[in-house]
Amino acid sequence: MRAALFVTCVNDALHPRTGVAAVRLLERLGVEVDFPAAQSCCGQPQYNTGHRREAEPLLRRTAEAFAGHRYVVTPSGSCTAMVRGHYPRIGRLARQEGRGGRLEAYAEDLAPRVYELSEFLVDVLGVTDVGAYYPHTVAYHPSCHGLRGLGLGERPRRLLAAVKGLELVELPGAEECCGFGGTFAVKNPDVSAAMGADKAAAAAAAGAGVLCGGDTSCLVHLDGILRRTGSPVRTVHLAEILASTEEEPLV
Structure with missing residues (x-):
C-alpha cells in the first residue's frame, strides 16, 4: 500500500520529529510513504481569521500536491478537519460567488482521501497493536x-x-x-x-x-x-x- 504524508507546516517548522516518527511507523507497518515536496500550509490560519479568499490558493496548492494519491495521511486532527470539513465549503462558496467550480472540484476530490493518523491505522490498516514499546x-x-x-x-x-x-x-x-x-x-x-x-x-x-x-x-x-x-x-x-x-x- 502507498500513502502520501501531509506533514503539516507546524510539524515541519516546529517539531519535525513528529513527521519522521509518522514515516517510521507507517513504513514499519508495510506502507510505502510518499512525500510530495510541493505541499504547504493548508490555509487554516487564514480561514480561521476570516480571510477565506486568502486560503483559496493554499487549497488549490494542497489539492494539486496530493493529486493521484489514494491515501493522504497526516499526524494532525486540526489540518485533517480543515481539509475534510472546510475545503468543500470554501469551494462551494467560490462557485456561488460566480468564480467557477474548479476550486470546489479540487476540494471534493481531495477531502475524502485525507485521513488523520489514528484513523488511517485503525480504519484503513485495521490495526490497533502497532508493535510499539513505550515504558511510561x-x-x-x-x-x-x-x-x-x-x-x-x-x-x-x-x-x-x-x-x-x-x-x-x-x-x-x-x-x-x-x-x-x-x-x-x-x-x-x-x-x-x-x-x-x-x-x-x-x-x-x-x-x-x-x-x-x-x-x-x-x-x-x-x-x-x-x-x-x-x-x-x-x-x-x-x-x-x-x-x-x-x-x-x-x-
Missing part, C-alpha cells in the same frame, strides 16, 4: 478538532492501550479545550493561558509523566506552560509513541 505513564489529550471535528473517539486511546510497557491514565477534564485554538491563542492570550494551565494541572494530577496528543499545535502550547511552571510532565505526539519500539526506543 501517559495521559491522552484529545484535541478539539480530532474529538469534535473528526469524531476520532477511542481510536487514539485504543492504539495507546496496545503499546507494550505503557500505562494509560485517565486525564481529568480530558474533553475540555487546552486553550490553543490556533488564532484564538493570539486573540485571547490570557484566556488561552488559563485554559492551558488547567490542562497542565490535570495531567500532573493524573500522575502522568507524558501528556500525549495528536496535534503538535496543542502540544507546543501545553509544553510551554509545563516548562514555565517547572513541571516534570513532557508532551509527546501520538506518532512518536507509536513509532517507538524496544529495538529503537524513542524516549
Whole structure:
C-alpha cells in the first residue's frame, strides 16, 4: 500500500520529529510513504481569521500536491478537519460567488482521501497493536478538532492501550479545550493561558509523566506552560509513541 504524508507546516517548522516518527511507523507497518515536496500550509490560519479568499490558493496548492494519491495521511486532527470539513465549503462558496467550480472540484476530490493518523491505522490498516514499546505513564489529550471535528473517539486511546510497557491514565477534564485554538491563542492570550494551565494541572494530577496528543499545535502550547511552571510532565505526539519500539526506543 502507498500513502502520501501531509506533514503539516507546524510539524515541519516546529517539531519535525513528529513527521519522521509518522514515516517510521507507517513504513514499519508495510506502507510505502510518499512525500510530495510541493505541499504547504493548508490555509487554516487564514480561514480561521476570516480571510477565506486568502486560503483559496493554499487549497488549490494542497489539492494539486496530493493529486493521484489514494491515501493522504497526516499526524494532525486540526489540518485533517480543515481539509475534510472546510475545503468543500470554501469551494462551494467560490462557485456561488460566480468564480467557477474548479476550486470546489479540487476540494471534493481531495477531502475524502485525507485521513488523520489514528484513523488511517485503525480504519484503513485495521490495526490497533502497532508493535510499539513505550515504558511510561501517559495521559491522552484529545484535541478539539480530532474529538469534535473528526469524531476520532477511542481510536487514539485504543492504539495507546496496545503499546507494550505503557500505562494509560485517565486525564481529568480530558474533553475540555487546552486553550490553543490556533488564532484564538493570539486573540485571547490570557484566556488561552488559563485554559492551558488547567490542562497542565490535570495531567500532573493524573500522575502522568507524558501528556500525549495528536496535534503538535496543542502540544507546543501545553509544553510551554509545563516548562514555565517547572513541571516534570513532557508532551509527546501520538506518532512518536507509536513509532517507538524496544529495538529503537524513542524516549
